[in-house]
Amino acid sequence: MPQSIPERLCEDAAARLWEEADVFTLGRMADALRFRLHPVPVVTYIxxxxxxxxxxxACGCRFCAFxxxxxxxGGYVLTREELADKMRETVELGGYQILLQGGMNPDLDLPFYTGMLAFLKENFPGVAIHGFSPPEIVFLAKKEKNSIAAIIAELKAAGLxxxxxGGAEILVDAIRCVVSPNKCPAAQWLEVxxxxxxxxxxxxxxxxxxxxxxxxxxxxxxxxxxxxxxxTGGFTAFIPWTYQPANTNLPAPELSSWEYLRFLALSRLYLDNVPNIQASWVTQGPKIGQLALFFGANDFGSTMIEENVVAAAGVSFRLPEKELRRLVQGAGFTPVRRNMDYSPREMDG
Structure with a gap:
């Protein structure tokens, strides 16, 4: 099995590589490509x-326990006061971005979303809003009887x-119709x-x-x-993670960490035009997240001040920023804070 960095992989060649290469071979190849793309031994995080x-x-995805x-x-919609409390705590803990997502709630209209964004921007102008997955946007467009482009334009104008x-799962409709039949098809996810x-x-x-x-x-x-x-060149990063089956309506054997690392490496090799690959310590745990830095990942993701969806499936890892930096340094890299676009950000103080 060759261990050099291949030319651009086609689908058949990627499948052969998966079948024939062991985890260490894939890891070495992905690590080499990672350092070709990012020669400086830096690992970013947010x-x-x-x-x-x-x-x-209203989607009812079989894999979701949240x-x-x-x-x-048990259903809820956060009030403005609750949002503000979470934002204040985030800023106090050094946070400068939020990942804002929810379900396909039929009772929420476009003014709710634009009003929420405007409220957050007015009161916390220094916090970036990374929000609303493609299925949420498609659902809102259908509810408002408007185009996807018009909805995105409204959200952007309000502060997105x-x-x-989110909501990609597997971008193959034969899978989506089984695990999330009420969610937008793959083509619409890509359209958004x-x-x-x-x-x-x-x-x-x-x-x-x-x-x-x-x-x-x-x-x-x-x-x-x-x-x-x-x-388009618009993707900043690719983030793969393994399905967590506990507490869901979709029984499946939990994948091993070795399979996660193998596929992470294959992702780095295949996605030669996506600059960054993120390690999923949230599902795999900090130690496998650390190993992922040798299987093609150059980003350690988020400190996750709060995370609810994966936790609902029975997996709850937490990493304070100090510990995250220690893990990155322990793997032999320099940890660097970043923004969503991967520009570096200075440490506070």
């Missing part, structure tokens, strides 16, 4: 907080800074991202794997991300 403004969702159906006990890659990139919004791309898909379907997902990136 200090932010996940804020789920509502858990009420949502509550409309009318079901960038869009996360293409429109956002055209409006100057940067976004991330994600993937949740281990729900029964084939390796060919995983690679098809990578190909769709790479093709759109060739066209």
């Amino acid at each position: 200090v932010d907080r996940n804020i789920n403004y509502t858990n009420i969702c 949502f509550r159906a409309p009318g079901q006990p 800074d960038s869009i996360p890659g 991202m293409e429109i956002a990139h055209g409006m100057g919004l940067r976004t991330t791309a994600t993937m949740m794997f281990g729900m029964g898909e084939t390796i060919a379907q995983r690679i098809e997902h990578l190909e769709k991300i790479r093709s759109l990136q060739d066209k």
Whole structure:
């Protein structure tokens, strides 16, 4: 099995590499490409907080342990006061960005979203808002009987800074119709991202794997991300993580850390035009997150001041910034704070 960095992988070559290369071979190849793209031994991270403004969702995805159906006990929509409390705490802890996401709540209209953004920007102008996954935007566009472009333009004007890659799961409709049949199809997820990139919004791309898909379907997902990136250049990073089956309605064996690391490495090799690959210590734990830095990842993600969705599936890792920096340094890298666009950010004080 060759261990040199390949030319641009096609889908068939990627599948052969997956079948024939062991975890260490894939890791060495991905590590070499990582250092070709980022020669300086730096690992970036961001200090932010996940804020789920509502858990009420009409989508009913089988893999989600967090949502509550409309009318079901336990549903909530955060008040402005609750939002402000979370934002103040975030700033006090050194945070400068929030990941703002919720469910497909049929009771929330466009003025709710634009009003929430305006409120946050008015009261916390120094905090960037990375918010609203493509399925949320598609759902809102349908509810408002408006175009995706019009909705994104309204959200951007109200204060949205960038869009996360949530809701991608596997960008293959044969899988989506089984695990999330009420969520937007793959083509619409990609459409949202293409429109956002055209409006100057940067976004991330994600993937949740281990729900029964084939390796060919995983690679098809990578190909769709790479093709759109060739066209727009708007993705700043790719973040793959493994499905966490506890407390969900989609039974599946939990993937091993070795499979996570192998696919992380394959992602780095395939996505030659996406500059950054993020380690998922949130699902894998800090030590595997540290190992991921030798399998193609150059970013350690977020300190996760608050995280609810993965925690609802029974996985709850936390990393204060000091510990995150210690892990990065222990792996032989220099930790560097960054913004969403991966520009470096000075430490406070």
